[in-house]
Amino acid sequence: EKIAEGKGAYEEILGMAKGDVKNLVAEVIPKFAHLYPDLLDSAINALLDLCEDESSPIRKDAIRGFKTLTENLPECISRVSSLLTQLLVLEDEEEVKVLQSTFSPIFQTDIKQASQAILHHIKAGTAPLKEKACQFFAKEMKQCKKEIDKNMELQAYLVEMLLAVVSEAGGALRGEDLNALFRVVQNFEVYKDNKHPSLLASVKEALEAVVNLEGIDMTEEGSKRLMSCLVFGANLSNKTDVSSLLSQLATRVPAMVSEASPETAVKLTRLLPRYISEKSPSEESAPKVFTDMYTGLGSAMAVDPMNVAVIEPLLFALHKIGKKVPSHAMATLGLKKTAGEVTEPEAAEKKATFQGYVDTILKEQKEKSTSTSAELKELSKTFKTLKGEEKTEASRKRSRLQTLLRACANLETMCTLLTRSQALGADTVSLSYQKPKKQKGQAGAKKEEKKIAGSKRKRGAAEPAKPINKLEMSLEDISKAEKKASTAQNKKRGGGRGRGRGRGRGAQGGRGASKAKTQQPNKRRKSQGQESKQNNQGGGKRGGKGRGGRGGRRGGRGGGGGGQNKRKRGQQNQQNGGQQPKKKTRGGRGRGRGRARRNRRNN
Secondary structure (H helix, E strand, C coil), X not given: CHHHHHHHHHHHHHHHHHCCCHHHHXXXXXXXXXXXXXXXXXXHHHHHHHHCCCCHHHHHHHHXXXXXXXXXXXXXXXXXXXXXXXXXXXXXXXXXXXXXXHHHXXXXXXXHHHHHHXXXXXXXXXXXXXXXXXXXXXXXXXXXXXXXXXXXXXXXXXXXXXXXXXXXXXXXXXXXXXXXXXXXXXXXXXXXXXXXXXXXXXHHHHHHHHHHCCCCCCCHHHHHHHHHHHHHHHHHCCCCCCHHHHHHXXXXXXXXXXXXXXXXHHHHHCCHHHHCCCCCCCCCCHHHHHHXXXXXXHHHHXXXXXXXXXXHHHHHHHHHHHHHCHHHHHHHHCCCCCCCCCCHHHHHXXXXXXXXXXXXXXXXXXXXXXXXXXXXXXXXXXXXXXXXHHHHHHHHHHHHHHHHHHHHHHHHHHHHHHHCCCCXXXXXXXXXCCCCCCCCCHHHHHHHHHHHHCCCCCCCCCCCCCCCCCCCCCHHHHHHHHHHHHHHHHHHHCCCCCCCCCCCCCCCCCXXXXXXXXXXXXXXXXXXXXXXXXXXXXXXXXXXXXXXXXXXXXXXXXXXXXXXXXXXXXXXXXXXXXXXXXXXXXXXXXXXXXXXXXXHHHC
16 A cells, blocks of 8 residues: 555656756656556656766766666566667767666576577677677676586587577678677687587578678778678688688688788688688588689689798698599699580680799799898898897898798699699698697607706706617727717716716816825825826816816816825835825815816925
């Protein structure tokens, strides 16, 4: 009864939306709208009137009121979502923030209803509204990804809705907007898991529909739309056969190279080889695709001047497609006659046409290669003197020139394979604009090589020595080879930490703990440095740079490490006042810097 009595008062409040107390009713209208369902239309219209008010605070309060309205009346989410979508074109940034913060929780409450409303305006709205709606939809789908991933049925429904919008209105969308919608589809699990072939077929049909739309032309915006379709189709080629789409794209190559800008033509044609995989094109459709691609190559050859960067991917695609149908490919190029299909005059004419293409390509690539090499050489002369932005720009230019050189080399290789070897596939060719793929096991081999070679922290690690073929060598040659290999190894190792030879000049390498030294601890041997230089295995003799022998601390300029002394060393020590040691002695650490320093200290 109280609710019924308050209906009249609520109607008065709705009327105040056009009066002088708008700031008071903006919060009251949505708060009590659920109590009077028959007045819901009037409540929504009152909020819309407030959204158009001259006062910004009132407009913001009215926008926030839609959130309260949907919390109490979830069944009106679709209608409210449609109204809020239309408000996305607001110019005031603060109001747009309020709108998005209001719309986002409504979208997350019922993704299905909200998506329906947004996609409707993407398909039928004005150009500015399409742009804003695509951006908001893509953002919200990303935020709701975890929830959407749990519901495969909802994913399938959303994909079908998106594909319908793309098929009908893709030609009117910007390239960026198409990209946003395609990314939404790619993020769905139903698209990733490859378990829904019917859905993939729908995706392919939608792409074909977009490519055939009149809005996909070679203007700047049309090229961006086509680029978006090409990228999405290239990713789709690994999942299903896209032969029909590739054939349609091949028929557009003449327009790509003649109507689009040179930079755009390069970007578009470089995507075509990505469509060729194990699944695409199929053996049934490969002949038609090859013929269409060959026609596209002919149109690209007619453009003056010929763009080497455009010809490379087209010729590469011909190689890859022709490998699947070699007999048809050779017959089309006039290189081999197929029995019952081509007469001699026709074959000769086709061969002459293709040979003309090859001659033109080789001539152009040779001239381009010569001029590019000269330009690259001139750039290298001044590159070291450049700084800042000039150096950055020069680096980019150098990269472009190097890519162009690789493209010229690839063209020569691919033409030679066809004319001389009559081979298809170009398996040895790596496209100039792609990073070469590492072969399996290559990374592991490099790691093992680094492990063997050692590093700055682990000095002395030996590099693998080249094997010596002793079967065809004399004993003297074998001895010389082994000695040479040992010397080279010691120089590489720098003495190592084992018993290698240090480069020290024999300063104090022979400072061993012999009996002669223990009996005369205070008596220094004047010729110790000289004896050490002559007799120490570790630091006495000249070895590689680096650390000394096993007993030494440093080689190099300082006296090498001690190493193991020979028995002769003990005999010479005895002549200088010591006694002959009974066994070989191990030297201590060489601390001297050379014979001259040791003599000065002794004197």
